[in-house]
Amino acid sequence: MIPSAVSGTTYQLDGTYSQSKSYYIRLTLTDTVGETTTKIITLATEPVMIDFFNRGDGVAIGKVAEASIFDVGMDTKIDNGTMLCQIDSGIWLGDEGRLNGLYISSSGTIYKRENGTDIQL
Numbered sequence: 001m002i003p004s005a006v007s008g009t010t011y012q013l014d015g016t017y018s019q020s021k022s023y024y025i026r027l028t029l030t031d032t033v034g035e036t037t038t039k040i041i042t043l044a045t046e047p048v049m050i051d052f053f054n055r056g057d058g059v060a061i062g063k064v065a066e067a068s069i070f071d072v073g074m075d076t077k078i079d080n081g082t083m084l085c086q087i088d089s090g091i092w093l094g095d096e097g098r099l100n101g102l103y104i105s106s107s108g109t110i111y112k113r114e115n116g117t118d119i120q121l
Helices: none
Strands: 023-030 036-043 051-054 060-062 068-070 074-080 082-087 090-095 101-104 112-113 119-120
Touching: 082 101
Parallel strands: 060 068
Antiparallel strands: 023 036, 051 060, 074 082, 082 090, 090 101, 101 112, 112 119
């Protein structure tokens, strides 16, 4: 825990961290008035093209396999031009140009995008 910080200062976390595991980092900031904001980011595994989970029942593409699942750590284009990717801490499912489709924000709000215009559902 860092007791106080100065804007623009860099802090380094001590310790040894495996490149074959993902980590969630929670940063909570409190200003001098007492207002608090929290941000959680994911520190992903090292990038690899394909990896198999050590028990042989999981596979990952674009990251290290961490569980018995099919896990993709990169934007994904499906043959018909549909994209599934993370943008702005949310998820996009729609066309490659991101003009038509669905966007789910990190807060869970769902938007339908038609010709580049977002409509909240």
